[in-house]
Amino acid sequence: MSSAPPEIEIRIRARNGWLWLDWRGLIDYRDLLVLLVRRDFVARYKQTILGPAWAMVTPVVTAVVFGFVFGRVLGVATDGIPPSLFYLCGLLGWNYFNQTLNATSNTLRGNYGLFSKVYFPRLVVPLALAVSNLAAAGVQLFTFTAMFVFTVLKNPEFAARPGWGALLLPLLFLHLGLLALGSGLLLSAVTAKYRDFQQVAPFFLNLLLYVTPVIYPISQIPERWRWLAAVNPVAPVIEAFRATLLGTSGVQPGAYALSVAVTLVVLVVGVGFYQRLARDFIDYA
Amino acid sequence: MSRPIIEISGLSKRYALGEFGFSSFREETEKWVRRLSGRTPETTPETAPAEREFWALRDVSFSIQPGEVVGIIGRNGAGKSTLLKILSRITEPTSGEAVLRGRVASLLEVGTGFHPELSGRDNVFLNGAILGMKRPEIAAKLDEIIAFAEIERFIDTPVKRYSSGMYVKLAFAVAAHLEPEILIIDEVLAVGDAQFQRKCIGRMQEIARGHGRTVLFVSHAMTTIRRLCQRCVVLEGGRLRGIYPAEEAIEHYNRDAGASDLDVDTDGLPRAWGSTGEEARLVRIRAGDGRGLFFGEPLKVEFTVRVRSTIDAGMIGIAFNTVEGSRVMTLDSDADGRTLRLHPGLHTVTLSLPALPLSPGRYYCHAAIGQGRHMCDIVDNFALWEVHPGGRNDWESDRAFGGCRLRATVDHHPASA
Structure with missing residues (x-):
């Protein structure tokens, strides 16, 4: 016999715990993670004329429309930042959060064909989505940088400069990624059983955009409603994007700490529910 | 003997029957509320568990x-x-x-x-x-x-x-x-x-x-x-x-292998690889006139098909395999080159033979509906049908030569010396 005596032992039985994670499996399947990221990326841009440039076009167009509607028509102040930069900066974090949540909230249903035929740690798929969306965020960051340089060259008096805090940017993306992943997985788990919740993610995200300081600075919220922004875990992170990249001063440390706490709770609950459902959802999906 | 590489003990799997919908959502919510409030669940007659579950695997x-x-x-x-x-x-x-x-x-x-x-x-x-x-x-x-x-x-x-x-x-x-x-x-x-x-x-x-x-x-x-x-x-x-x-x-x-019914509901059966039954699905296959299948007597197989999107050059076929797995007969609707055009909706297609040539025995039946080379739906092993010896005067099938026995045209001339 050519095969070495196997040291692996797989025990299959009904589990009761909610937070059982196949850590070893996740490490074993890291190549799959990389390949899935690549697949997501290729599949999204294959046979498109603009390719990854789409990640550049949509936020720019959105920023222009926002600038017109909210800046010109409604006259929303942007803390002294040129509107295009202001919106691009807000969208940088928001789009990543939005896309990751949307994509991961369909993980179980969307991969039924795959999950009903082969086992691999189910977390690989949503993790790959969270990572592959970073590519679009990278392109967007590049767009923002270009716009920033352009603004500075055109208007030398424009004083905002990213500080050393900009180095924290990866952490901010990580924060949003984990929050989106947690909520996406939670939704994915509920949707696997009750299809009603399929309508929830886009709807919820639409509403959330309005209560998140993407199109307005947190300073525009009347004092007595400001707690709302503090409760919304996305808000402090979006403000932090602007603070690090444009040197604004909207971040309240208390609100940020609360956001981190909420993120961790959502993540644990989301992963728990997801893992629980992933164990046998193909029986009734 | 060395240590077993696979060891299975008492493996069981229960499936809940029925749809997941509002009622089950309500039940589950109630269960949670009860659990949180510390009350024990009361079993109501209409949710008696036995009728709503099914053991796909029991103590294997x-x-x-x-x-x-x-x-x-x-x-x-x-x-x-x-x-x-x-x-x-x-x-x-x-x-x-x-x-x-x-x-x-x-x-x-x-x-x-x-x-x-x-x-x-x-x-x-x-x-x-x-x-x-x-x-x-x-x-x-x-x-x-x-x-x-x-x-x-x-x-x-x-x-x-x-x-x-x-x-x-x-x-x-x-x-x-x-x-x-x-x-x-x-x-x-x-x-x-x-x-x-x-x-x-x-x-x-x-x-x-x-x-x-x-x-x-x-x-x-x-x-x-x-x-x-x-x-x-x-x-x-x-x-x-x-x-x-x-x-x-x-x-x-x-x-x-007990022979199956001649009227088979194929809608819920598992599908073979490569077919989804999305565009068209075989939902029912029926043979004979309720009497059984007999060698040498007319055969009629009726397929009920649910079509979702129009099928232009369609074909329906049925194949008979012996229990050993050799295919001994196929009937295809397009054998003479004519294809079927099926619009969305429910259709019945019937394939008939004047005389069933299969020698008496049991056959695993497979059916498919396709369009050109593309198979829309394949149901493998949907039934095990038994072919009985022909009617009163059937002495020919007793010889049981091969899988099929067809009536050839016979021409006989005395050979000139």
């Missing part, structure tokens, strides 16, 4: 030694797929335990995770990774896989441009080069043309015999079981009937 135990090639056989609904799904870790058992000592790869389908936009090469890597191979392993075997699939020229073409034959060949090639200690295979062997099928079976034999790997193999094709397996697990109604040497197991299987 057996063990397998390293290097064995074991077949799993049983009728539709015997629990084969459920057992496979549990051992492949796609779903969890309700109770009991299975211990697998080694790396496992399961092939319940070929080409799982293939992405149409990616090239053949990229899909080999992706599919290999999904099946549990590491990148260097795949890279090392890439040339071998491509050669096996016979598609060297197209390896950098997106697989959406592949013919269905090329697609399954590539998919099988990846699967055939897995090197786990335990390989779990559902009837995926029947892919590609006849020549490629032989190559597939040859490769399976090689894997099973030459590499000392443990293989679990589910099939309805007794010829393949006979060729590949030493022992067989026989399942019946979710329970283990026994584990026997292959020949004995096949005998059990054939002996127990």
Whole structure:
């Protein structure tokens, strides 16, 4: 016999715990993670004329429309930042959060064909989505940088400069990624059983955009409603994007700490529910 | 004897019947509320558990030694797929335990995770990774896989441009080069043309015999079981009937095979690989006039088809296999070149023969509806139909020569000396 005596032992039985994670499996399947990221990326841009440039076009167009509607028509102040930069900066974090949540909230249903035929740690798929969306965020960051340089060259008096805090940017993306992943997985788990919740993610995200300081600075919220922004875990992170990249001063440390706490709770609950459902959802999906 | 590589003890799987919807959502919410408020649940008569559940697998135990090639056989609904799904870790058992000592790869389908936009090469890597191979392993075997699939020229073409034959060949090639200690295979062997099928079976034999790997193999094709397996697990109604040497197991299987009803609801049956039944679905297949099938008497098979999107050049066919797995007769609606045009809706199509030529015996029936080369729906083994000896004056079928006995035109002239 050519095969070495196997040291692996797989025990299959009904589990009761909610937070059982196949850590070893996740490490074993890291190549799959990389390949899935690549697949997501290729599949999204294959046979498109603009390719990854789409990640550049949509936020720019959105920023222009926002600038017109909210800046010109409604006259929303942007803390002294040129509107295009202001919106691009807000969208940088928001789009990543939005896309990751949307994509991961369909993980179980969307991969039924795959999950009903082969086992691999189910977390690989949503993790790959969270990572592959970073590519679009990278392109967007590049767009923002270009716009920033352009603004500075055109208007030398424009004083905002990213500080050393900009180095924290990866952490901010990580924060949003984990929050989106947690909520996406939670939704994915509920949707696997009750299809009603399929309508929830886009709807919820639409509403959330309005209560998140993407199109307005947190300073525009009347004092007595400001707690709302503090409760919304996305808000402090979006403000932090602007603070690090444009040197604004909207971040309240208390609100940020609360956001981190909420993120961790959502993540644990989301992963728990997801893992629980992933164990046998193909029986009734 | 060494330590078993697969040890299964008391494995059971219960399925809840019925739709998940508002009622179950309400029940679950109530359950939570009750649990939180500390009250014990009261069972109401209308939610009596027994009627709403179904045991697909009940208390199954057996063990397998390293290097064995074991077949799993049983009728539709015997629990084969459920057992496979549990051992492949796609779903969890309700109770009991299975211990697998080694790396496992399961092939319940070929080409799982293939992405149409990616090239053949990229899909080999992706599919290999999904099946549990590491990148260097795949890279090392890439040339071998491509050669096996016979598609060297197209390896950098997106697989959406592949013919269905090329697609399954590539998919099988990846699967055939897995090197786990335990390989779990559902009837995926029947892919590609006849020549490629032989190559597939040859490769399976090689894997099973030459590499000392443990293989679990589910099939309805007794010829393949006979060729590949030493022992067989026989399942019946979710329970283990026994584990026997292959020949004995096949005998059990054939002996127990009670003939099916001639009116079969095929809507809920599992579908064969490559067909979804999305565009058109065979929902019911009926034969005879309620009396049974008789050799030499007229045969009428009526198919009820639910069509979702218009089928232009459609065909419906039925095939009869002996219990050993040889196909002895097929009836296709387009045998004379005429195709069917089916609009969305429910249709019945009838195929008739003036005289049923199958010699008396039992036949596994397979049916399909397709459009050109594309198969919309395939139901394998939807029934085991019995052909009885013909009517009162049937003395010819007693001779039982071969699978089919047709009436030839006879011309007789005395030979001139």
